[in-house]
Amino acid sequence: MFLAPAVILLVVWILYPLVYTVWRSFYDRSGANFIWFDNYQTLFTTDTTRTAIRNNAVWVAVVPALVTAIGLVFAVLTERIRWGVAFKIAVFMPMAVSLFAAGVIWRIMYQQEPSRGALNAVIASVHDKVQPPGPLSDALPSGTQLTGTPATGIVLKTPVRPGSVALLPLTGIPPDQVPAGSVQAKQPTPQAGAITGAVWRDFKPGGGTPGKLEKEEVGLPDVTVELRDSSGKAIATTTTSGNGNFTFSDVKDGEYKTAIGSATFRQPYGGVAWLGSKLINPSIMIAYIWVWAGFAMVVVGAGLAAIPRDVLEAARTDGSTEWQVFRRVTVPLLAPVLSVVFITMLINVLKVFDIVLSVAPPSVQANANVIALAMWRTSFGGVNDFGLGSAIAVFLFLLVIPVLALNIRRFRREV
């Protein structure tokens, strides 16, 4: 009598479906024809399901081990700080958040433009310290006298000698990108023994002649100009002033080329394509680890608390280093707990579903496919093939059977 409701629910909602799904997996889509193992053959030969199985294999290989390791490290480290409880709450908190909402959270973090995605903003701020973007990233050569590309530097076609003037007009610079300190460009004056020149914005409202320095056209300051010898090697560099003028003084006689270096045109950092087809799987895994690390930390932490302190102290008095204590005493003593966390995560990872749907944009979902998602798509997402869908579900079930057997064995040993 106490058991009746539980028995009814378990039989109708779990046991009967278990048998039905296995049986259904041997029938075709219509359900009318018995086709033996054809659905299972389809499962291993179709691209979509194969991608799903391959991705899930990577999940299984990477995520449970990482989550367990992170949980162990966090649990050990939090024991050494005063604010361990606060740290634990912070890391544990995502456990309350649905995997689906966690996916939305990370989708926002993963936006590609560094101005919009927080993760890329952090990376870009480091990147721009190492390799700052050029002051004129969108500029193009103006007129017919210049050659080269932004990547190699833009070069004046005609060679220059000391005493001559190099004019380097650029265009394609929107008004808001004109550098601060820019003033009316000045026609450079030739100097004996020196090469002079100007870099300026070759655009004036209402037209003007390309390549000609005119009124209302402004100089471009802080542009790095290179003086290149006949082999194309830069032998000197200088920067322009507010009116765009630059001077290479004390130049030996000979022919040179003047060029605007590629650094001037370097694009701002574009950001990592977290949500692109190449990185989508690691990106989803990071979000997933973010959710589950707290679980591992708390369970391992409880195991850690159960280790007798004097065992650790004894090892320390014997002169072991902290690392040796961790490696030789703590980890072996925690082995049962670590295996429980690992196995729990293994099962969770096999069934991963929601977070893939919410992190991966529709365009890359095919690349991020996993078994549970393939099962749902096949059965309910338009294809509506209950035969193949059942086969995928049975495949998933077969994968968890070892864990099922392990659970039962452990229980029987206890009794």
Added chain:
Amino acid sequence: MATVASDEVVVVPDPNERVSARILRFLAKAPLNLLLIVIAVFWLVPTIGLFFTSLMTANDFASFGWWKLISNPHLATWDNYSNLVHHTSIPSSLWVTVQIAIGGTILPIIIASLAGYAFAWLEFPGRDWAFIIVIGLLVVPLQMALIPIFSLYNHLHLFDTVFGLILFHTAFGLPFAIFLLRNFFIGIPKDILESARIDGASEIRIFLRLILPLGLPAIASLAIFQFLWTWNDLLVALTMARNTQPLTVAIFSNLRQFGSNIDLIAPAAFFSLAIPLAVFLAFQRYFAEGLLAGSVK
């Protein structure tokens, strides 16, 4: 070693030395503290980011990141939330979620505590075998039930009903619930039960007056688990319902246009996680205990 050092501090009550010792200790641990602060920030920032994003218009989301609201608070707006309440189906979805979560928490607790009691304290033939089956069912992926239950629900007119969803969650919550409660109930001292039986109390009375009150800690853990699980479910509702949409499904159906729907997705997602988060923070002790009882044993 540590005790010797602290003894010395007590013997020599020099405040300066104590302060310097403390600073020294702090400096020695500074790299560790710094590392853990960075990690804690990494764990907190994404959720904060969602909240800030929920205060942005879709246009703003297309042009700058949420952290700009920190330096420009005037860009933040509560309009998204008021639009959510007045112009979308989100309030009705919230009602569906609440019903599923409450029903899906209470029903399995009632059924599982009855069963847990039977497994722990009643003698009947095949008891251990039945319990082994329950343990076996612990890890059955619910994907195994989607297709048959979908068909069954269509026949029974349970498809697209809150009740159907609650029953599904109850069934799949039962193995863990029974396992947890049985293990807890079995730890209740046998003498208490024996003496109650000798006093002539019926099994029902023992269950209601003794087992339930004594099992409250375990039931509380279980309640939190079931609540979080049913509140956060997407897969079951996506499969077993069409118009009966809980919050997760309602958000999911807007996900295709992520950028242009962000003014709906972000506040709805934040709202959907604020409530379980509050439950979790209020009852985290039970949550952690349940976690341990469920996994370590």
